[in-house]
Ligand code: DX5
């Protein structure tokens with residue numbers, strides 16, 4: 001049974017990033033999620049290569065990089081060199097999805113595709129064999145701390161059926177509004193990997209919150 005809890009540093013305190021990453025490690029985080037936003041694909045700007053390099057120096061945990069940018073291919077080489085382990089691009093920003101997934105794999109990273117809440121699952125149905133990760137957005141991307149969209153659970157369920165149909169071993173990751181109230185339902189629907197920003201970094205005990213989220217999946221099997 002694989003359950004990955006993946007803190008999103010979008011909600012971390014950047015004045016003490018080293019401590020925040022160390023806390024994630026101590027709490028048993030599986031990967032670190034890095035949200036790259038360009039102010040064009042999404043209405044917010046965050047970080048790029050420099051931050052990926054910095055986080056790479058701070059931890060050995062896999063770096064799960066979520067590119068919310070137009071023309072994501074412009075950044076593949078740079079981010080892979082900076083230390084990314086996974087590169088997830090949005091189907092809405094990637095007309096040549098198949099070529100881009102192959103390129104990400106060539107660079108030694110896990111190739112992922114993210115789908116906005118309004119994008120149908122069929123956007124990836126022709127590229128399942130090239131998928132290493134399918135990211136189902138459970139909020140509209142752009143900001144941390146937004147409210148989970150309940151009907152996205154059904155999309156996770158259908159995503160699991162789609163991957164099963166192809167006997168795909170790709171990861172199903174859910175991102176947005178994952179917290180103690182929502183995680184178990186998304187896990188039961190078939191996701192195995194959970195990004196959480198606000199739920200972890202705003203918790204009274206952020207370290208304990210990572211195990212609390214994991215435990216909610218374990219007990220709801
Ligand atoms: C949203 C980002 C998320 C964000 C999640 O656009 O892709 O990764 O950090 O934050 P929470 O868990 O606070 O919804």
Ligand code: ZN
Pocket residue numbers: 008033034035066175195
């Ligand atoms: Zn994200």
